[in-house]
Amino acid sequence: MTDSKLRTDPVAPGKRDRLIAAAAQMVYEQGVEATTIADIAQAAGIPVGNVYYYFKAKNDIIAAVIDSRAGDIRDLLAAIEACHDRPADRVKALLRAIGGDGEIVARFGCPLGTLCQELSKHPGGPDPSILLRLPIDWAERQFAAMGRADARELAVQVIAAYQGTALLTSALRDPGVMARESARIEAWLDSL
């Protein structure tokens, strides 16, 4: 998507971004299918018809949401690398950042995992897999930096453990699941 700093047209500052932010939140809370253009427009404080000035179709909004979340992930990973030196600490920081609030996860699941899962049932639509590839690839690099030959498998394992935990947490509506599993995964990371 167009970087807002490099966008050529100077007008409508922030309106497009407000639409994307509103869409991201509604999609997270309700899912893609259940979220209507009217929902998004209302949440962004913009008339319904005007949405189509910024996006040709609903799928284009979803694609913009994916790009926006991918940018957030990249920023997060960069910030973690700047704050932590030890690879194990970095992976722990990632898990805390995305699974930190168990109450929220219990209500809506993981923002990345739930989006990927819903969209994966609709081939032909926008591809959200980057949202999981980014953290997996990054975790792989951290494990490689620890000298692990099985870095890829460890990366898949830790992200899968988190995604599965988030799914159980929301399905069972029990933040305690996330709390207990997070503690276990962190202990496991320290033991590597």
Place this chain on the structure above:
Amino acid sequence: MTDSKLRTDPVAPGKRDRLIAAAAQMVYEQGVEATTIADIAQAAGIPVGNVYYYFKAKNDIIAAVIDSRAGDIRDLLAAIEACHDRPADRVKALLRAIGGDGEIVARFGCPLGTLCQELSKHPGGPDPSILLRLPIDWAERQFAAMGRADARELAVQVIAAYQGTALLTSALRDPGVMARESARIEAWLDSL
């Protein structure tokens, strides 16, 4: 739901069951929201309007699908207990039964996990959490039979690992993820 063996009205043999089976398959492949009554009726070979003779509303069909899948799970767990004596073998058999075909999981995810996740974003609708509670509770009993004091946590851990793996497998469209993680989880079960 009414047990078909005990149902009082003798007519329409199998039609209701065919609707439920068709709905279960369509919901698995497309998700709940994207599946229409017309889809289900067509797949079952029944006229659209007639669906409402068997189910008052769409949510009632979804509830019947959940009940049907819960019955399947109970049957599966009972069959596993009859075939295997060692608790570790039983848990391994469960994982193989629900995650056996990586190609299918890569396309549609886990039938239980994806349904739970989608419905968990819509409180007020039918509650699918039984579909995850059944295998978790059963796995807990297996680990308890192995003498593990942390049986509950192990049960959550193993189901979460499977669910997370299924999610990554479908999001990345890579059956290899399921194959490799299954092997790792089975080895871990053997090491307990």
Place this chain on the structure above:
DNA sequence: GTCTATAGCCAGATAGAC
């Protein structure tokens, strides 16, 4: 019980005034 026809609603998307 079974099926056809259709009502009623609401979504995504468009036209065009300002």
Place this chain on the structure above:
DNA sequence: GTCTATCTGGCTATAGAC
């Protein structure tokens, strides 16, 4: 660029003939 009004289509659900 912004917004109002509206079109079109598809979905859930119902009415009522057979």
